Amino acid sequence: MILRSTLITAICAMATNSFAGIAWTDPSAGKVIADAQLDHNDKVLGPRQMTVQYTASRTLDAADVDLSCNQSNCPDVDSVTGTGTTHVIHFTSNMTPGMELTVDIDGDIVVVKFYPGDFDGDGDTDSNDETILANAVSGGSKSTNFDINKDGKVDTVDELEWDDIETTFGVGVVWANYVLDDTCCCDSGSCTTVAEISCPAGSSTSCPCTPTSCP
Ligand SMILES: [Ca+2]
Ligand SMILES: [Ca+2]
Numbered sequence: 001m002i003l004r005s006t007l008i009t010a011i012c013a014m015a016t017n018s019f020a021g022i023a024w025t026d027p028s029a030g031k032v033i034a035d036a037q038l039d040h041n042d043k044v045l046g047p048r049q050m051t052v053q054y055t056a057s058r059t060l061d062a063a064d065v066d067l068s069c070n071q072s073n074c075p076d077v078d079s080v081t082g083t084g085t086t087h088v089i090h091f092t093s094n095m096t097p098g099m100e101l102t103v104d105i106d107g108d109i110v111v112v113k114f115y116p117g118d119f120d121g122d123g124d125t126d127s128n129d130e131t132i133l134a135n136a137v138s139g140g141s142k143s144t145n146f147d148i149n150k151d152g153k154v155d156t157v158d159e160l161e162w163d164d165i166e167t168t169f170g171v172g173v174v175w176a177n178y179v180l181d182d183t184c185c186c187d188s189g190s191c192t193t194v195a196e197i198s199c200p201a202g203s204s205t206s207c208p209c210t211p212t213s214c215p
């Protein structure tokens with residue numbers, strides 16, 4: 001009996017050790033991403049990659065990963081890098097405001113939401129979020145969650161950036177109802193349906209924009 005139970009225990013241990021489950025991902029499953037990286041045109045950029053940490057070594061390549069989302073401009077998988085237990089899924093484009101991205105990693109589903117400025121994670125960006133940010137600034141927070149412009153500091157500049165987000169997307173914007181394609185931007189005669197805090201010089205945020213109408 002002792003031998004038999006020892007054998008069963010050993011087999012179970014082998015089975016457990018050979019199975020590589022996801023330990024964590026970054027961004028993590030269910031996360032509302034509130035901080036927004038801004039590019040040189042003040043375009044609001046969400047994450048462009050996801051790190052996956054496994055409990056045991058395994059291989060992972062681009063064919064194992066599928067992306068889908070609630071917008072028409074879903075990123076694709078550009079590449080998967082890394083070896084052993086840590087792999088990084090690179091997207092072909094950044095997540096955009098209001099995007100809910102479903103990442104199917106070899107059958108494991110991870111959903112993340114990019115709601116700029118939504119610090120309490122309730123699906124909108126309103127005065128409650130403004131208060132949370134103001135308290136973070138006055139309290140000397142070091143959290144990267146509040147560092148909207150990614151300059152390494154949480155200060156009044158981030159509060160101004162937060163104001164820009166709310167002005168651009170609407171006061172009290174409800175991200176769950178947000179349709180990216182409602183925002184157009186006309187630059188040098190061509191319209192794109194990207195969301196930007198401020199469009200490049202000479203462009204218009206009105207829809208349809210001129211000289212070319214938005215689709
Ligand atoms: Ca909120
Ligand atoms: Ca709210």
Ligand SMILES: [Ca+2]
Nearest residue numbers: 147149151153
């Ligand atoms: Ca900052």
